[in-house]
Amino acid sequence: MLDGSDPFVRFKNVQKSYDGETLVVKNLNLEIEAGEFVTMLGPSGSGKTTCLMMLAGFETATHGEIELGGKPINNIPPHKRGIGMVFQNYALFPHMTVAENLTFPLKVRNMSAGDIQDKVNRALDMVQMRAFADRKPAQLSGGQQQRIALARALVFEPELVLMDEPLGALDKQLREHMQYEIKHIHENLGVTVVYVTHDQSEALTMSNRIAVFDDGVIQQLDAPVALYEKPENSFVAQFIGENNTLSGKVDSLTKGVAAVTLDSGDKVKALAVNTDAKGSRTSLSIRPERCIVSQKKTAGLSALKGRIEELIYLGDHIRCRMTVAGNNEFIVKVPNTADQLGLEIGAESYVSWQTDDCRALDFKES
Amino acid sequence: MDVSQPITAADGTPLKKKLAQAMFRSKLRATGLVVPLLAFVLASFVFPILALMWQGIHNDTFARLMPNLTEELRVWDGVSDPTEEMYALLVADLRQNRADKTIGKVASRVNQELAGTRSLFTSTARKAKKLEPPFKEALIKTKKKWGDIKVWQAMKLTNQSLTPGFYATSLDARYTVDQGFVMKEEKRQIYTKLFVRTLMISGSVMLLCLLLGYPVAYLLATLPLKYSNLLMIMVLLPFWTSLLVRTTAWIAILQSQGVVNDLLVWIGITGDESRFSLIYNMTGTIIAMTHILLPFMILPLYSVMKTIPPSYMRAARSLGATPTAAFIKVYMPQTVPGIGAGGLLVFILAIGYYITPALVGGQDGQLISNMIAYHMQKSLNWSLAAALGGLLLLGVLVLYWAYDRIIGIDNMKLG
Ligand SMILES: Nc1ncnc2c1ncn2[C@@H]1O[C@H](COP(=O)(O)OP(=O)(O)O)[C@@H](O)[C@H]1O
Numbered sequence: 008m009l010d011g012s013d014p015f016v017r018f019k020n021v022q023k024s025y026d027g028e029t030l031v032v033k034n035l036n037l038e039i040e041a042g043e044f045v046t047m048l049g050p051s052g053s054g055k056t057t058c059l060m061m062l063a064g065f066e067t068a069t070h071g072e073i074e075l076g077g078k079p080i081n082n083i084p085p086h087k088r089g090i091g092m093v094f095q096n097y098a099l100f101p102h103m104t105v106a107e108n109l110t111f112p113l114k115v116r117n118m119s120a121g122d123i124q125d126k127v128n129r130a131l132d133m134v135q136m137r138a139f140a141d142r143k144p145a146q147l148s149g150g151q152q153q154r155i156a157l158a159r160a161l162v163f164e165p166e167l168v169l170m171d172e173p174l175g176a177l178d179k180q181l182r183e184h185m186q187y188e189i190k191h192i193h194e195n196l197g198v199t200v201v202y203v204t205h206d207q208s209e210a211l212t213m214s215n216r217i218a219v220f221d222d223g224v225i226q227q228l229d230a231p232v233a234l235y236e237k238p239e240n241s242f243v244a245q246f247i248g249e250n251n252t253l254s255g256k257v258d259s260l261t262k263g264v265a266a267v268t269l270d271s272g273d274k275v276k277a278l279a280v281n282t283d284a285k286g287s288r289t290s291l292s293i294r295p296e297r298c299i300v301s302q303k304k305t306a307g308l309s310a311l312k313g314r315i316e317e318l319i320y321l322g323d324h325i326r327c328r329m330t331v332a333g334n335n336e337f338i339v340k341v342p343n344t345a346d347q348l349g350l351e352i353g354a355e356s357y358v359s360w361q362t363d364d365c366r367a368l369d370f371k372e373s
Numbered sequence: 374m375d376v377s378q379p380i381t382a383a384d385g386t387p388l389k390k391k392l393a394q395a396m397f398r399s400k401l402r403a404t405g406l407v408v409p410l411l412a413f414v415l416a417s418f419v420f421p422i423l424a425l426m427w428q429g430i431h432n433d434t435f436a437r438l439m440p441n442l443t444e445e446l447r448v449w450d451g452v453s454d455p456t457e458e459m460y461a462l463l464v465a466d467l468r469q470n471r472a473d474k475t476i477g478k479v480a481s482r483v484n485q486e487l488a489g490t491r492s493l494f495t496s497t498a499r500k501a502k503k504l505e506p507p508f509k510e511a512l513i514k515t516k517k518k519w520g521d522i523k524v525w526q527a528m529k530l531t532n533q534s535l536t537p538g539f540y541a542t543s544l545d546a547r548y549t550v551d552q553g554f555v556m557k558e559e560k561r562q563i564y565t566k567l568f569v570r571t572l573m574i575s576g577s578v579m580l581l582c583l584l585l586g587y588p589v590a591y592l593l594a595t596l597p598l599k600y601s602n603l604l605m606i607m608v609l610l611p612f613w614t615s616l617l618v619r620t621t622a623w624i625a626i627l628q629s630q631g632v633v634n635d636l637l638v639w640i641g642i643t644g645d646e647s648r649f650s651l652i653y654n655m656t657g658t659i660i661a662m663t664h665i666l667l668p669f670m671i672l673p674l675y676s677v678m679k680t681i682p683p684s685y686m687r688a689a690r691s692l693g694a695t696p697t698a699a700f701i702k703v704y705m706p707q708t709v710p711g712i713g714a715g716g717l718l719v720f721i722l723a724i725g726y727y728i729t730p731a732l733v734g735g736q737d738g739q740l741i742s743n744m745i746a747y748h749m750q751k752s753l754n755w756s757l758a759a760a761l762g763g764l765l766l767l768g769v770l771v772l773y774w775a776y777d778r779i780i781g782i783d784n785m786k787l788g
């Protein structure tokens with residue numbers, strides 16, 4: 008069915024406006040391969056649900072084209088798209104039992120009773136809910152309802168499953184457990200999953216690739232590792248994981264390395280990732296765990312003087328808040344080793360890092 | 374732990390008792406707050422209804438006003454010829470009634486049992502003073518009817534204060550001295566026909582309200598706020614105009630020289646001579662009542678539909694159901710509590726409806742409540758009115774019970 012060159016799902020220059028005045032989705036381009044687990048991650052209101060609803064067919068794109076399996080689906084109604092969906096509030100039909108809920112998509116496809124029974128049982132086994140077949144949704148806990156919703160979205164064997172913050176209503180422990188479960192189901196069945204969440208750890212745990220959304224635009228589309236290690240702009244750097252920001256001005260650019268004068272007057276070197284030539288403002292991004300606190304400068308590393316403001320003991324590491332180059336929210340994660348326990352509040356020391364770990368990105372007021 | 378041992382509070386008193394003590398004050402306050410309303414409801418609603426219900430099975434007019442004859446009638450077997458003594462006691466009571474000016478009440482009461490006996494009593498009472506013994510002959514001489522055993526049987530029946538007679542009448546039966554309950558002949562049955570008609574009209578009104586109201590409620594629940602607010606105002610508008618104004622408006626619209634008929638003649642659907650009679654008949658009653666009761670269907674439906682998140686329909690469609698199938702299999706079953714509540718509300722209001730059928734119902738658009746009003750205001754047969762009302766109330770209770778059995782009253786959503 009697929010001729011290799013076409014991706015399974017493709018958004019082509021998609022725009023969406025609800026009111027004709029503002030664009031909620033601005034020129035979205037996204038290609039998803041068959042079998043992939045792609046997450047749309049972004050703050051609330053960034054247009055993730057809207058994208059998902061356009062893919063499912065419940066919202067129409069104002070402009071652009073959406074393709075599924077190489078064919079445009081803009082004019083295909085939702086019930087003919089064959090896409091499984093898991094909703095945030097589960098949307099299990101309250102007047103039907105668990106088994107009837109699972110039977111529903113098979114019945115509307117006019118399957119034989121034997122097939123239906125088979126598939127329902129298999130789907131229930133997959134989420135370990137066979138024993139609850141005759142209960143009404145209201146008689147199930149949140150986690151159990153979640154499993155049933157998952158089973159229902161998969162029971163008719165769709166090739167694409169959409170999930171809109173499906174774990175949002177669960178408590179932390181259950182949420183983490185379900186993340187693994189969904190991940191395993193995805194690996195076992197090989198379906199394509201488009202997942203929406205605003206929780207970055209959820210996205211990092213489960214996805215093959217993550218599309219970071221902000222303000223209707225995909226800021227970066229990458230594998231979890233790349234997203235964390237190599238953010239391409241300030242939004243991604245700050246949204247994913249913890250991040251220290253220092254603002255400054257580019258003095259010169261040589262071989263991909265920018266010499267930057269910070270607002271405090273200090274001069275540092277940084278990897279030029281997303282910054283214009285000489286003279287432009289830039290935000291430097293450094294991960295807390297890539298910094299070293301020491302009494303003396305270390306050879307080969309960039310170093311700045313800092314003052315320790317706060318120390319929080321967290322067992323495996325010590326969280327050290329410092330004032331560095333005028334930024335008093337500069338965090339360093341100091342590994343818990345014997346010689347590091349000498350840190351003292353108020354002490355002056357050096358903070359240093361590899362030039363490659365300090366990324367010069369687009370300027371963003373922090 | 375010993376389970377049989379009652380749990381005690383820290384100071385040793387049983388926990389239950391301690392809790393009751395702690396709750397006493399708040400209970401007292403709560404009770405104090407509802408007492409005025411409770412008293413009002415009891416005095417103005419519960420008590421009058423109970424009193425009226427009591428009238429439906431108890432009427433002591435005759436026994437009270439004919440104290441001498443009462444005992445004798447009670448022991449009389451109801452088939453043998455009345456004795457001279459009974460005639461004598463009758464004359465004594467009639468003289469007393471004449472003096473007390475209570476003969477009218479007695480005459481009316483017996484007349485309810487046996488039509489055409491009113492004047493028999495009033496005219497005889499006028500002459501009672503002059504009658505001489507033997508009274509049997511004297512009475513039969515003044516009015517031949519006094520020799521008719523039927524008159525005496527009617528008196529024996531009315532003499533019985535606690536009587537099923539009014540309920541029997543309400544069901545088009547007669548309660549007789551010798552044969553017990555006897556159904557009236559077909560062409561004289563009015564009340565059962567009226568009950569059936571009331572149920573049919575109420576049922577039609579309920580169905581029409583459901584058919585017309587369901588789409589409106591759906592729109593109300595799903596339209597964007599600015600449109601749904603406007604629609605809600607239109608739904609509630611009838612509540613802000615007087616019932617009388619609305620009903621007369623329907624007269625203006627539906628009468629044979631009214632807007633609708635003019636329009637139909639103009640279009641050519643009907644001729645000028647054969648205009649439809651849309652009012653002063655059952656059609657008029659149904660149209661006007663449907664209009665008036667429509668909000669009572671729409672509001673409960675709306676309140677239920679409002680709580681159904683759109684994600685259910687979306688889920689159904691993503692699972693492969695066409696819009697129609699999704700609506701019928703997923704949406705509609707969830708509105709059943711609203712259909713039940715609205716249906717029950719409209720039906721119960723409809724079977725007790727009075728003003729509208731009185732104004733636009735003509736002959737065949739009258740409901741049982743119009744008959745009740747007639748007996749309250751015109752014929753002054755309050756006991757019969759009470760019995761008819763009692764049957765109506767019973768009907769409502771049966772309906773309510775059936776509803777509870779089938780749908781469950783806890784499922785009802787009124788708003
Ligand atoms: N049905 C709608 N009508 C009008 N505006 C909407 C509608 N749905 C979403 N929006 C707006 O579109 C923007 C993106 O919403 P959404 O896609 O739900 O974001 P997310 O899922 O990322 O939180 C928001 O500003 C929201 O207010």
Ligand SMILES: [Mg+2]
Nearest residue numbers: 052055056057
């Ligand atoms: Mg959302």
